[in-house]
Amino acid sequence: MTATAQTLTAFVGFERIAKGSRKEVFAQLRQYSGSAPLLIFDDTNGALVDLDLREPAQEPTAAEAPRSVGRPKLGVVAREVTLLPRHWDWLGRQPGGASVALRRLVEEARRIHHGRDTVREAREAAYRFMTAMAGSLEGFEEAARALFAGDQERFLALVAVWPEDVGTYLQGLAAAAWSEKDGPT
Structure with a gap:
């Protein structure tokens, strides 16, 4: 499954005034001079998005980008999982260990559901x-x-x-x- 770029839609009142990528909507809304409140929505999940229309901050360069925890080349993110001792015992007996078993279970559930x-x-x-x-x-x-x-x-x-x-x-x-x-x- 590939990640798609975030698209946004902006409304003033009940009228749609902008739609596109975050950068495109930002540029369109910078032109907006009205005083009516803007509501901006993420087209993927319908959530309100807080888009600061002031001058954009400089994006960090690769040298300045903060390092994250985990295995960056694989996109692994460490998070906490709370299970009962019997669950940890079962996971520990699985081929490849707990992480491999959990990934396999999650992928199967994603496919089924x-x-x-x-x-x-x-x-x-x-x-x-x-x-x-x-x-x-x-x-x-x-x-x-x-x-x-x-x-x-x-x-x-x-x-x-x-x-x-x-x-x-x-x-x-x-x-x-x-x-x-x-x-x-």
């Missing part, structure tokens, strides 16, 4: 955006219930009366939430 996870993540992203942008709009609660119930037809009917840019963006975030084979999560 990919569809369900995609549906859940799309619903959560759509709900994050809905809460920030449409929490006061007519039909918000009913639309949220339809979203989590997997009722695409009702959801689309409820958001159809919302401002066009909000509804369009929301439908894009929720697109993967309508998997019938995986059902509601």
Whole structure:
């Protein structure tokens, strides 16, 4: 699975005014001279993004970049995992040790639950955006219930009366939430 570049969308009120990479949105918003508040969303997860529109700080060069813990060439990040002693015993008996066994278990779970996870993540992203942008709009609660119930037809009917840019963006975030084979999560 390859990482994709972060894309953002900016709104003033219910109108979308910028969309693109972080750098592109930054450049577009630097031109914005209005006084209305800006809301900027991550297109992947629907989360609000705090984008400082003042002059950008110089990015550190390779020589100045701080060193991180772990094995940088492999992208390994050390984190803490709390397990019961019997779990550690079982992991320790696995070929390759605990780390190899945990990686194998995680990869298997990711593969098995990919569809369900995609549906859940799309619903959560759509709900994050809905809460920030449409929490006061007519039909918000009913639309949220339809979203989590997997009722695409009702959801689309409820958001159809919302401002066009909000509804369009929301439908894009929720697109993967309508998997019938995986059902509601």
